[in-house]
Amino acid sequence: LPPSLPMSSPSSSCTCGNCARMPTEAENVCCKEIPPVKINIRCTPVSCMTLHPGLEPVCLNIYSLQNALNIYRADYGPLRDRGYERRCRHLAYRSFVSWCWGYLGRKVRVVVPACVVLRIRREFPDTEGQYVGFRAALG
Template sequence: MADHEENSETSSVSSLELSCYSSDFEVLNEHDLQPYQFEPELSDAEVEETPDRDDFSESLDRLMSTNWCQCANCAGMGSIRECRCCQEIPEMESLTVSTGVGCITDHPGFRSVCLDHYVLETCYHWYNQQYGRAIQDANERYRYVAYRMLVRWVWKWLGRDIRVTLPACAVARIREQFPSADGQYVGYRDPE
């Protein structure tokens, strides 16, 4: 009986070994070995999504200059993600085209919605009542509410934890109107 078990074990090991060998993996000559020979290949869609060096250098150029700005009002921002012009955002571009202005900050509604401190103060009271987040510094409070009002005006409603990147021109104009005492700003943050 022990011999029978040993033979069946040997035969199963042999068959297991045989099943591992496949012509796809055979290397007849060690010089035929190729790096990454057995790695899966990317699909065409994955190849298109993979950023190349040109995309990286273009992104770095965005951070180092404002050549990407199409409205002539953008300022340099702290991250590549924040270096966007209002003309690169379809929802804002349609607002500027409809009123014949070249920048969202020149739109007649921008001043009333995002820069009028009476409107922002009123919106802040509503926000504070809803969320209970008190912001003591007036300019910080106005900036915070102005960004929220810009999103509400342009995108209407986004939903919980959905964020959009605001254009550098609008952020710069809001910061100019309501500057930070120490010149430090938070910038874009993902939802927590």
């Protein structure tokens, strides 16, 4: 299924038409601004990463996320249980980063485009609308 329209009007830096204003400047980035993501977009005739045919099977499919969880557990041990939807969002973001950037290493983080964050949040919503957002790596 195609993603629904943005939750609010696109941010001023958005060129894909599917981003919305995020809480911090670091998070206000469009999929067309990030070179590793742009490469994936160019491989298909889509205007936004949320429309890429690989997004659903790689980042939103529960079986792919279960596999990502198994890999995570093998590398890092158990993932803290903070609820099904939050775990799915975490794994979806990790899967997206792995797909676009490859392995980054421990404590290396990158910003996921706002449009992709919103798409993942729509698929795995927090019942109270409370989301963590991007956190820079510590140490």
